[in-house]
Amino acid sequence: MITFNINGKxxxxxxxxxxxxxxxxxxxxxxxxxxxGCGMALCGACTVxxxxxxxxxxxxxxxxxxxxxxxTIEAIDQxxxxxxxxxxxxxxxxxxxxxxxxxxxxxxxxxxxxxxxxTDADIDKAxxxxxxxxxxxxxxxxxxxxxxxxxxxxx
Amino acid sequence: xxxxxxxxxxxxxxxxxxxxLHIANISRRAFLKDLALTGFVxxxxxxxxxxxxxxxxxxxxxKYGADAMPHGWVDNxxxxxxxxxxxxxxxxxxxxxMGQGVRTSLPMVVADELxxxxxxxxxxxxxxxEPRYGNQDTDGSRSMRHFFMPxxxxxxxxxxxxxSAAAAQWQVPIQEVRAEQHQVLHPATGxxxxxxxxxxxxxxxxxxxxxxxxxxxxxDFRYISKGQLGIYDGQDIVTGRAQYGIDTRLxxxxxxxxxxxxxxxxxxxxxxxxxxxxxxxxVKVVELPSSPPPADFNPLGGVAVIARNTWAAxxxxxxxxxxxxxxxxxxxxxxxxxxxxxxxxRQPGKVVRNDGDVDTALKSAAKQVEAEYYAPHLAHATMxxxxxxxxxxxxxxxxWACTQSPQASRERVAKWLKLSEDNVTVHVTLLGGGxxxxxxxxxxxxxxxxxxxxxxxxxxxxxxxxxxxxxSYFHTVSVERLEAGLDTQGKPVAWLHRTVAPTISSTFAxxxxxxxxxxxxxxxxxxxxxxxxxxxxxxxxxxxxxIGWFRSVSNIPHAFAIQSFVAELAAxxxxxxxxxxxxxxxxxxxxxxxxxxxxxxxxxxPEVYPVDTGRLRRVIETVARETGWGRTLPxxxxxxxxxxxxxxxxxxxxxxxxxxxxxxxxxxxxxxxxDCGPQVNPxxxxxxxxGACIMGISLxxxxxxxxxxxxxxxxxxxxxxxxxxxxxxxxxxxxxxPTPEFDTPLGGVGEPGVPPIAPALCNAIFAATGQRIRQLxxxxxxxxx
Numbered sequence: 001m002i003t004f005n006i007n008g009k010x011x012x013x014x015x016x017x018x019x020x021x022x023x024x025x026x027x028x029x030x031x032x033x034x035x036x037g038c039g040m041a042l043c044g045a046c047t048v049x050x051x052x053x054x055x056x057x058x059x060x061x062x063x064x065x066x067x068x069x070x071x072t073i074e075a076i077d078q079x080x081x082x083x084x085x086x087x088x089x090x091x092x093x094x095x096x097x098x099x100x101x102x103x104x105x106x107x108x109x110x111x112x113x114x115x116x117x118x119t120d121a122d123i124d125k126a127x128x129x130x131x132x133x134x135x136x137x138x139x140x141x142x143x144x145x146x147x148x149x150x151x152x153x154x155x
Numbered sequence: 156x157x158x159x160x161x162x163x164x165x166x167x168x169x170x171x172x173x174x175x176l177h178i179a180n181i182s183r184r185a186f187l188k189d190l191a192l193t194g195f196v197x198x199x200x201x202x203x204x205x206x207x208x209x210x211x212x213x214x215x216x217x218k219y220g221a222d223a224m225p226h227g228w229v230d231n232x233x234x235x236x237x238x239x240x241x242x243x244x245x246x247x248x249x250x251x252x253m254g255q256g257v258r259t260s261l262p263m264v265v266a267d268e269l270x271x272x273x274x275x276x277x278x279x280x281x282x283x284x285e286p287r288y289g290n291q292d293t294d295g296s297r298s299m300r301h302f303f304m305p306x307x308x309x310x311x312x313x314x315x316x317x318x319s320a321a322a323a324q325w326q327v328p329i330q331e332v333r334a335e336q337h338q339v340l341h342p343a344t345g346x347x348x349x350x351x352x353x354x355x356x357x358x359x360x361x362x363x364x365x366x367x368x369x370x371x372x373x374x375d376f377r378y379i380s381k382g383q384l385g386i387y388d389g390q391d392i393v394t395g396r397a398q399y400g401i402d403t404r405l406x407x408x409x410x411x412x413x414x415x416x417x418x419x420x421x422x423x424x425x426x427x428x429x430x431x432x433x434x435x436x437x438v439k440v441v442e443l444p445s446s447p448p449p450a451d452f453n454p455l456g457g458v459a460v461i462a463r464n465t466w467a468a469x470x471x472x473x474x475x476x477x478x479x480x481x482x483x484x485x486x487x488x489x490x491x492x493x494x495x496x497x498x499x500x501r502q503p504g505k506v507v508r509n510d511g512d513v514d515t516a517l518k519s520a521a522k523q524v525e526a527e528y529y530a531p532h533l534a535h536a537t538m539x540x541x542x543x544x545x546x547x548x549x550x551x552x553x554x555w556a557c558t559q560s561p562q563a564s565r566e567r568v569a570k571w572l573k574l575s576e577d578n579v580t581v582h583v584t585l586l587g588g589g590x591x592x593x594x595x596x597x598x599x600x601x602x603x604x605x606x607x608x609x610x611x612x613x614x615x616x617x618x619x620x621x622x623x624x625x626x627s628y629f630h631t632v633s634v635e636r637l638e639a640g641l642d643t644q645g646k647p648v649a650w651l652h653r654t655v656a657p658t659i660s661s662t663f664a665x666x667x668x669x670x671x672x673x674x675x676x677x678x679x680x681x682x683x684x685x686x687x688x689x690x691x692x693x694x695x696x697x698x699x700x701x702i703g704w705f706r707s708v709s710n711i712p713h714a715f716a717i718q719s720f721v722a723e724l725a726a727x728x729x730x731x732x733x734x735x736x737x738x739x740x741x742x743x744x745x746x747x748x749x750x751x752x753x754x755x756x757x758x759x760x761p762e763v764y765p766v767d768t769g770r771l772r773r774v775i776e777t778v779a780r781e782t783g784w785g786r787t788l789p790x791x792x793x794x795x796x797x798x799x800x801x802x803x804x805x806x807x808x809x810x811x812x813x814x815x816x817x818x819x820x821x822x823x824x825x826x827x828x829x830d831c832g833p834q835v836n837p838x839x840x841x842x843x844x845x846g847a848c849i850m851g852i853s854l855x856x857x858x859x860x861x862x863x864x865x866x867x868x869x870x871x872x873x874x875x876x877x878x879x880x881x882x883x884x885x886x887x888x889x890x891x892x893p894t895p896e897f898d899t900p901l902g903g904v905g906e907p908g909v910p911p912i913a914p915a916l917c918n919a920i921f922a923a924t925g926q927r928i929r930q931l932x933x934x935x936x937x938x939x940x
Contacts, residue, residue, distance in 0.1 A: 015464075016435055019464075019466050020466060023464050023465050023466035026402075026465070027410060027464035027465055027466070028464065030404060031395075032395070032398070032402040032404070033394070033395015033396065033397075034395070035399075035401075035538070035539070035587070036401060036465070036540075036617070037538050037539075037540075037620065038620045038871050038872050039469075039619060039620060039871075040620075040871050040872070040873070042871055042872035042873055043538065043620075043872050045538060072395065073394065073395030074394065074395045074396075076395075077394060086393040086394065089389075089393045090385055090389045090390065090393060091385075093385060093386065093389075093838055093839075093842060095254075095386065095388075095389060095392045095393065096254030096255070096256070096842055096843075096846055097252075097253050097254030097537075097538070097539070097585070097586060097587050097588045097589075098254070098388065098389075098391075098392030098393075098397050098585070098587070099399055099537075099538040099539045099585075099587025099588060100538045100587075101392050101393060102392075102393075102395045105393060120885075123880070124880055124881035125881075127880040127881075128879040128880045128881040129879075130879075130880070131538065131872060131877050131879060132538070132849075133535075133536060133537060133538045133588050133590070133850070133877060134254045134538075134588060134846045134849075135845060135846035135847070135848065135849025135850055135853075135878075135883070136842070136845070136846065136849075137849060137878075137879075137880045137883040138845055138883070138884070138885070138886065138887050139842070139845070140880070141880070141885075
């Protein structure tokens with residue numbers, strides 16, 4: 001039995017310790033906002049925060065999450081920056097299909113918490129691990145800049 | 156605009172329960188129960204509340220547009236609208252949401268004509284049931300084009316019924332009342348009645364005849380054409396509550412993955428499941444039968460592992476030992492196949508259009524130019540891979556799926572399970588991308604078969620990314636050979652185009668080796684150039700994998716070749732590419748597509764939707780003006796133009812690039828001018844075009860699926876690369892051609908943005924570097940070592 005802290009609550013799971021966090025969240029805890037996209041840390045759809053660090057849940061065995069604070073998209077609104085990111089995402093109409101957006105929001109929130117005024121290069125670095133097949137990148141950048149209070153040329 | 160996070164919580168959505176198992180689509184059933192209890196009176200989605208006269212407004216049969224689609228259209232308000240006593244208006248969306256915004260845009264059209272307050276509207280997704288809702292096959296960039304008018308009539312009819320009910324209650328003539336923002340007013344006396352108060356009485360009235368409906372004037376639209384509404388599912392998406400097919404959770408559900416034959420047409424010779432069954436969590440291993448050709452929508456067969464969670468199923472699959480028989484396509488090799496296509500393109504082929512005398516004109520031309528272009532297979536790579544859940548209870552199968560084609564899913568599942576369609580329900584979840592992949596329900600059938608194999612227990616099937624890339628219905632692969640002759644003034648006098656590509660028809664009739672009218676009609680046969688001598692040929696190409704529909708389909712290779720070649724001709728003629736293209740298109744005229752040999756015309760009426768070169772010219776002129784065509788750029792930078800007409804929409808693009816000394820490509824800006832006719836939801840049109848730019852850049856720079864020994868060589872996003880933030884265009888400007896009077900027919904939006912991007916990019920690279928790209932993807936062709 002493994003105990004860990006998800007979204008501020010202790011949770012117990014009885015699974016092989018090499019089970020990736022992603023499937024524990026999705027299949028056992030019903031936290032379906034964390035998405036499966038590749039299973040190899042290539043697309044970022046499964047991004048969660050582990051002690052505030054953006055982490056790909058699909059390659060993180062639950063053994064590596066023990067003792068850490070796990071935050072998923074479902075609780076990111078409890079963070080002031082996370083809430084601002086969600087609001088900017090809606091104000092600028094970022095999502096299309098929306099599937100990758102929880103991961104994008106988790107990545108953007110982590111970026112903005114670490115660098116409240118990110119440069120374009122910072123944004124590229126922090127966000128290029130997250131694929132959006134609908135192609136919302138320009139709006140993601142604009143939304144990050146909006147949260148940061150930086151001006152962005154609007155289409 | 157309302158503060159986005161303020162949208163009222165619409166009760167029945169799935170809560171993010173920490174402890175209890177989510178039951179997929181409980182919202183829908185809870186809602187339907189509510190509906191019965193609280194007396195929704197204009198009934199929706201609940202057959203027992205539908206009155207006998209609901210079929211009073213049958214769909215029309217016809218040759219074109221929505222009339223010609225399976226099950227056509229329905230505009231009965233009793234099917235699409237419900238109003239509760241508290242005034243909540245529920246609108247059914249019967250088309251699949253995959254990011255194009257249809258769950259916002261179609262209900263918004265109903266709400267506008269209904270004079271409903273959008274804040275009091277909830278949207279419910281229709282299950283697969285085309286006889287009831289009209290065509291649901293969400294592809295071909297058709298949803299708004301085909302359902303704008305039916306949905307307006309739905310709203311107008313419901314509004315009229317509410318007005319009639321109010322007039323009756325007040326005992327005044329209906330002309331004295333009017334509906335406005337969720338209530339009916341009697342201005343003479345200042346009386347008002349809310350929609351909730353009127354709903355019961357309104358529902359007892361007959362549905363007004365279609366021809367008596369009073370539709371709004373465009374100037375009176377409240378939501379249509381305004382682009383002020385955020386997407387309906389926005390809040391669920393940003394909070395992680397949005398439900399996609401892969402998110403389905405049912406009580407006692409099992410999780411499955413399938414090992415499919417690596418080569419199309421292959422089958423299981425023998426397998427050993429012993430190790431797989433020892434993986435903790437694995438419950439069962441079952442063989443799925445493979446189907447004889449044609450591929451159709453049939454599952455590929457293979458060996459399924461069913462487990463207590465997805466991870467255990469994946470681990471179990473890794474432990475399977477399977478011997479495959481690869482079948483007749485085990486030698487499919489993309490390098491060899493490219494050479495085959497090139498050889499075919501260098502020989503005469505089936506003539507599909509022939510104007511004038513190309514051979515003579517070519518021979519006598521002052522200058523001959525020829526070029527061959529190659530565009531490889533692509534996979535859609537929807538971020539949500541194919542997934543579906545199924546359960547069978549007492550002979551009734553219930554499916555939850557991210558599908559673009561719920562009706563086809565229902566029909567095929569019924570056939571495979573030998574059930575009547577009435578006993579198959581297909582709930583449509585949100586789609587995490589579709590792009591044509593999810594118009595084919597092979598994975599939905601698989602889920603149903605797996606539930607059947609588990610005696611009806613709920614089973615969710617997940618495709619991994621590897622499955623998705625290995626077993627797609629791939630975008631075709633093509634060689635396009637073009638030859639042209641220029642006269643002494645540099646004017647084109649002859650045009651020969653040979654297009655060679657395996658056809659989608661082969662998926663349904665394996666012997667098909669020629670492109671079908673719907674493929675030729677995607678920009679190759681209906682090329683609207685003013686050249687007297689023009690011939691299009693289509694040599695044979697045999698398919699060795701499943702060919703399917705990929706966002707904008709054959710327009711991709713056709714536009715890439717044609718628009719690249721036009722720029723090559725301009726260079727050969729020493730002319731500006733924009734001026735050359737405009738001259739080639741010629742003066743504004745409305746061309747009957749049949750005179751070009753295009754009998755398909757996107758399924759639309761040739762009278763209503765001629766090829767309008769005036770509109771094509773206008774988008775080119777607009778994008779040139781907006782981008783500052785001709786402006787001076789630094790060394791290594793360039794502008795490239797391309798224009799393409801597809802899905803009855805006219806689009807012109809200018810891509811700005813810079814290529815540094817190492818050959819690294821940078822795309823600071825793309826301008827796109829779009830004439831899709833009236834713009835119902837301009838905000839979502841912009842987002843679709845922005846997305847099309849990224850997809851176009853992605854396929855031009857990185858996208859390639861290739862085969863070796865019959866199997867796909869790309870496994871995941873490290874080998875099938877997609878454009879990411881750092882290589883995406885930094886800025887995309889979308890210029891929509893104004894049509895405030897709504898006096899032109901609607902065009903498609905989801906797809907037509909894609910085709911002109913690759914040629915505009917390659918033309919920009921040529922302008923910047925002098926290097927001509929004729930083979931996609933560009934990948935490292937620009938690199939200087």
